[in-house]
Amino acid sequence: MSSGSVKVRLVSGRTLSQGRAMEKGKITQEYEDAVAICELGSKTMEALGIENGDIIVVKAALGKINVKAKLDKNLQEGMAFIPCGPYFNYLLDAYTQLTGMPGFKSLEATINAAPGAKIPTVKEITQMMKEGVK
Amino acid sequence: MTVLLSLKQVPNIPIEADSITPTAFAGKTLAQIGKLVVMQGRNSCELREFFEITGESADSVEETEIVIRGDLRKVKQIGKGMNGGRIRIEGDVGMHLGAEMIAGRITVTGSVDAYAGAEMSGGNIQIEGNAGDYLCAGYRGSPDGMKGGRVFIAGNVGNEMALHMRKGFIAVKGNVGAMAATRMKGGSIIVCGELGPRACIEATKGMLFALGKVSSLPPTFKYSGSSEREFTGYYIRYLKSRRPDFLQSDISPSEKWAKFIGDFAEAESKMEIYTRLVLNSHLAS
Amino acid sequence: MTEAGNTFKDVVCTFCGCLCDDIIIETEGEKITKNTNGCAISKERFVGHMENRCLQPTVKGSAVTLEKAIERAVEIIASSKRFLIYGLSSTENDAQREAYRLAELAGGVVDNTTSVCHGPTILGAQESGETTASLAETRHRADIVIYWGANPAAAHPRHIPHYIRQPGEYIKDPKKDRQIWLIDVRETTTARMVDRFIKINPATDLEVIETLRALIRGTKLDVVEVGGISIKDLEQIATTMKTAKYGVLFFGLGLTQSFGRHRNIDAAIRLIQDLNAYTKWGLMPMRGHYNVSGANKTSTWVTGYPYAIDFARGYPRFSPGEYTAVDMLARGEPDVLLNIAADPVAHFPRAAVAYLAKIPVINIDPKFNMTSQLAEVNIPAAIAGIECDGAATRMDGLPLYLKKVIEPPEGVIPDRDILRMIIKSLEKVMK
Amino acid sequence: MEINGVPIDDTFAEAFSMHMNRTIITAYDEDWARTTALETTGFATSVIMTPSEAGIEYILKPDETPDGRPGVRVIFATGSKDGIREQLLARLGQCVLTSPTACAYDDTPDVAETYPVGKMIAMFGDGHQVKKGPIDGRTLWLLPRMSGTFVIQESFGRTKGVAGGNIIYFCKDVESGMASGKAGVKAIEKVEGAYTPFPGGLVGSGSKPSSRYKVLHASTNERYCPTMKGIVPDTFVPKDCDFVVEIVINGLTEKAVAEATKAAILEVCKHPGVIRISAGNFGGALGKYKIHLHELGL
Structure with a gap:
């Protein structure tokens, strides 16, 4: 078991299950399951000493969020992927470079294993964003 | 003669004060100036609702000086289209300062938000703090950015400075963000601090002097030799005569400059970037 | 509106910008029971239209x-x-x-x-114009299709199977006569559906595009690699693009949201414009909603x-x-x-x-x-396209009529x- | 009137107006700037048979030049307006453009008219020339050349200047004449606005405006020739004099020419072997300016 932290470039984007869950409805378990995850490569998971489905904490300049680790064996080292949604946006700053578009595709972040930590529900994360919890 | 505007309190919703120009003020009494229109959201308001107005107004634009005090970050478009006279801002100020300016002089003791000096064609802007994104840029979809004038920034500048610049002169004492001088097609820029990545992408003509470090240049720029340059001294001496504080140390006229030329993605590739070889030998190969 | 047996043919799916118009919807009373031809998301949209309402x-x-x-x-x-x-x-x-x-x-x-999503695409087009194509043209003519920073497998599930991997007027065998490439920073599910996957380093899209433009012009550059791809490979990519009969570049948020944003798109548009000096190319944003x-x-x-x-x-x-x-x-x-x-x-x-x-x-x-x-x-x-009619515009600009297949909930x-x-x-x- | 025991004649130098341009030539070092300036102002002594009267006006320190390099200021003078344009085109094009590292900037005061000489010379750039500015009051053209980049101002000005100021003085021998003459020219270099067009600033052949030959407009002024003093009855040459020197002084203003005349006289009079100082005139028939030696404030 390693408990090191890993620095990653965090990217967000669409996934099929995120799309399906979104169509079903955002206030559903399916949506939460689809977007409260972070895809990692196998080497990154090894370095963190975690397995598919373990809870991790993702830290960026703006704050940190607990999500579930998901293995994507094709993902290269140094990269992590969180589907577009509130869990990624929680870490995202609002600077758009005067284009209207925030930087969804490149966020510097560090990841640590967080065994036993709780993943906030969609309702809870709305509240967290509202209150500006760090 | 000076008209002094003091912001009464920071507006909750930004105001658009394009009526604050020497041209609009000249020949008016303070009471008349107080009735000039500013926009807050969809509401048309009067200048005096937001500002304490004192001092003495002048008959001509040339004699008019406007001094503005307060936290003006939510005040946009001051000096927009300005054509003569002077504006002095004591503090930070919002977007579009001096945009489309034709003539005159604006000085700011603080920092400015985005689009300062956008599409300006003349005049002089001096900013002692930082400038936001799109300094001296062209507005969206416009093929022409800055067309003339002189701009001096003592702090740092954000992204896409001088987008579509055609003519004029910009000097920055601090660092410049990403994609400066994109699609530049004329004019001259001096950056005393660090020049951000992707400078001069798709630029076809113009000149940029990087006095500080340049971490990288676009791959479509080519190295074109290192030598002392006959005219670098001309620009350095000009900057020194206007803003001696911009130069941290003396730059000898015999110093060597690495020249890069591009952007070779374009049909015309006459953009020239000059960097001090002593700081940027990693680029020259 | 109602068709025989409560089966609606040629229904336009209102999930993504593909607006697939071959969906067959079957209803029973106030329920949608079946979606034929739709992708997984489409099925969820129609059949699950009453969920979480x-x-x-x-x-x-x-x-x-x-x-x-x-x-x-x-x-x-x-x-x-x-x-x-x-x-x-x-x-x-x-x-x-x-x-x-x-x-x-x-x-x-x-x-x-x-x-x-594609705001930067519009900013790019405002600077440089647009060289566009339609999905039908692509299907009938394109001998090369490139996806750049797009993941249709997740966001536009039927884009490849419905529009691209299909035979067309001049492309008899979509496997043999048409090349599909993907350029991305991540090996996504789409990477497994295409003929060639080119991985580039994150935040280097603009550099890669500009380099391709220079190479297409025939300029020799100083650099040996850009964005993790060797100049030799880039030269080969440029040559393939130049010698294609008809190419279409589809791009997604990997280009509009990454470092450079609208500058990436502006460059991509100009890449396509440059290519049109030699052959026929079009480009199209992969519109999401x-x-x-x-x-x-x-x-x-x-x-x-x-x-x-x-x-x-x-x-x-x-x-x-x-x-x-x-x-x-x-x-x-x-x-x-x-x-x-x-x-x-x-x-x-x-x-x-x-x-x-x-x-x-x-x-x-x-x-x-x-x-x-x-x-x-x-x-x-x-829900438009399910509970009321209307019109919508496909990613290639084609307006399509949306059908009403079922009554909306009371009130x-x-x-x-x-x-x-x-x-x-x-x-x-x-x- | 005497300076250091040297008598100064109560006479005047007769000067006339010419069209002039002042240009700054800079180069990588002072020596090369001077070499370039000498070449550029070469073959330009007297309008009698050279196309222009030109010379070095002033040596600039690096911080006084537009590009921070050592520089030399030169003045060109011609009789016709258009002559200025032609001379600048030829001289800046052939002597500054061709001189490694050298560049040229206009520095003409009170400009009456400007000519796009720099723009035309920049066409040598064959499409690679670049126009910059206006910056610091100048529009520049940059064109690539073997030594780097040639920088030339787009336009060069013309102004009305004063030509033909002079002193003529009588010396004991060659040594005393040449030593005092060279020193006198050096002294004039320190006067802003004035220059000496002749070789090294000195004239060895003073002329009169007539000739027995129809093809010539001027001929040697035998009254100033020491070797002729035996046969020319109205010779100006004193008995103990075997060498006569003339310093012709042109300048942008009458005041500058007078300043330079004064500086030259003061310097020349320091030297042994200088017998008497005079000046050349035609009785006031030729020029509109009269520079009286006794009114220089010596």
């Missing part, structure tokens, strides 16, 4: 009549100084038109979700600008970065938000959401979404009618 208007969490909800919405809008309308991508063209009317009437700002493309079109017809429009001065003004929803919210500018057919709480950065929570929000959506949780007024709407009306009600009573208040 908001059926009752609410004000501050209490159920009210539609009239009461409208009344409160109008009060809020009338008392505002800086009114923001956002959304519009998951609804049909008529609703969009009403939204612009409302913005003009209230002297507000109207922005659509383009600002956080089914009618976000329509939002741009209708907005441009009506106001002259595609998004981020301010009516504060009575006439439309355009300034992305200033009148775009994320920027306005993050800067604390609007005092009222009307959200329609989008979910900013789910898709906006935290600071924007934090501010949004401080102002009155009017939320119009068929389902409970994350924004409903923070909205003062929630008004349910019928639930289309977006356009809700907006018309708001406009009607606001007109009285404003006068």
Whole structure:
């Protein structure tokens, strides 16, 4: 078991299950399951000493969020992927470079294993964003 | 003669004060100036609702000086289209300062938000703090950015400075963000601090002097030799005569400059970037 | 409207910008029972249209009549100084038109979700124009198709199988006669569906595109590799692009949202323009929401600008970065938000959401979404293309008619009618 | 009147107006700037048979030049307006453009008219020339050349200047004449606005404006020739004099020419072997300016 932290470039984007869950409805378990995850490569998971489905904490300049680790064996080292949604946006700053578009595709972040930590529900994360919890 | 505007309190919703120009003020009494229109959201308001107005107004634009005090970050478009006279801002100020300016002089003791000096064609802007994104840029979809004038920034500048610049002169004492001088097609820029990545992408003509470090240049720029340059001294001496504080140390006229030329993605590739070889030998190969 | 046996053929799917128009929907009473031909997401959209539904208007969490909800919405809008309308991508063209009317009437700002998806595409096009194609042309003619920073397997599931891996007039065998490439920073599911996957380093798209442009011009460069690809490989890619008979470049948010944003698109457009000096190429954004493309079109017809429009001065003004929803919210500018057919709480950065929570929000959506949780007024709407008709624009600009296949829930009306009600009573208040 | 025991004649130098241009030539070092300036002002002594009267006016320190390099200021004078344009084109094009590292900037005061000489010379750039500015009051053209980049101002000005100021003085011998003459020219270099067009600033062949030959406009002034004093009855040459020196002084203003005349007289009079100082005139028939030696404030 390693408990090191890993620095990653965090990217967000669409996934099929995120799309399906979104169509079903955002206030559903399916949506939460689809977007409260972070895809990692196998080497990154090894370095963190975690397995598919373990809870991790993702830290960026703006704050940190607990999500579930998901293995994507094709993902290269140094990269992590969180589907577009509130869990990624929680870490995202609002600077758009005067284009209207925030930087969804490149966020510097560090990841640590967080065994036993709780993943906030969609309702809870709305509240967290509202209150500006760090 | 000076008209002094003091912001009464920071507006909750930004105001658009394009009526604050020497041209609009000249020949008016303070009471008349107080009735000039500013926009807050969809509401048309009067200048005096937001500002304490004192001092003495002048008959001509040339004699008019406007001094503005307060936290003006939510005040946009001051000096927009300005054509003569002077504006002095004591503090930070919002977007579009001096945009489309034709003539005159604006000085700011603080920092400015985005689009300062956008599409300006003349005049002089001096900013002692930082400038936001799109300094001296062209507005969206416009093929022409800055067309003339002189701009001096003592702090740092954000992204896409001088987008579509055609003519004029910009000097920055601090660092410049990403994609400066994109699609530049004329004019001259001096950056005393660090020049951000992707400078001069798709630029076809113009000149940029990087006095500080340049971490990288676009791959479509080519190295074109290192030598002392006959005219670098001309620009350095000009900057020194206007803003001696911009130069941290003396730059000898015999110093060597690495020249890069591009952007070779374009049909015309006459953009020239000059960097001090002593700081940027990693680029020259 | 109704067809025999409650089976509807050639239904247009209203999930993504593909607007697949070969869907067969079967209904039984008030339920949709089957979606044939649709992708997994399409099936969820149609068959699950009643899930997680908001059926009752609410004000501050209490159920009210539609009239009461409208009344409160109008009060809020009338008392505002800086009114923001956002959304519009998951609804049909008529609703969009009403939204612009409302913005003009209230002297507000109207922005659509383009600002956080293909807004940069439009900024690029405003600088350099567009060399576009249609999906049919692509299918019939393209011997090379490149996806750049797009993941259709996840976001546009039928894009490849329905439009690209299909035989066409001049492409008899879509496997042999047509090359499909993917350029991305991540080996996505799409990578396994294409003939060639080219991985580039993150945040180097602009460099790679500009290098290709230079190579296509025949310029020799100083560099040996760009974005993790050797110059030799890039030269070969450039040659293939130059010698193609007909190529189409599809690009996604990997290009519009990454470092460079609109500059990436501007470069991509110019790459395609350059290629047209040698052969025929087109490019097309992979539009996400089914009618976000329509939002741009209708907005441009009506106001002259595609998004981020301010009516504060009575006439439309355009300034992305200033009148775009994320920027306005993050800067604390609007005092009222009307959200329609989008979910900013789910898709906006935290600071924007934090501010949004401080102002009155009017939320119009068929389902409970994350924004409903923070909205003062929630008004349910019928789902366009399922519960009401309308028109939408496909990613290639083709407008398509959306069918109504089932009645909306009791008392639930289309977006356009809700907006018309708001406009009607606001007109009285404003006068 | 005497200076250091040298008598100064109560006479005047007769000067006339010419069209002039002042240009700054800079180069990588002072020596090369001077070499370039000498070449550029070469073959330009007297309008009698050279196309122009030109010379070095002033040596600039690096911080006084537009590009921070050592520089030399030169003045060109011609009789016709158009002559200025032609001379600048030829001289800047052939002597500054061709001189490694050298560049040229206009520095003409009170400009009456400008000519796009720099723009035309920049056409040598064959499409690679670049126009910059206006910056610091100048529009520049940059064109690539073997030594780097040639920088030339777009336009060069013309002004009205004063030509033909002079002193003529009588010396004991060659040594005393040449030593005092060279020193006198050096002294004039320190006067802003004035220059000496003749070889090294000295004239060895003073002329009169007539000739027995129809093809010539001027001929040697035998009254100033020491070797002729035996046969020319109205010779000006004193008995103990075997060497006569003339310093012709042109300048942008009458005041500058007078300043330079004064500086030259003061310097020349320091030297042994200088017998008497005079000046050349035609009785006031030729020029509109009269520079009286006794009114120089000596």
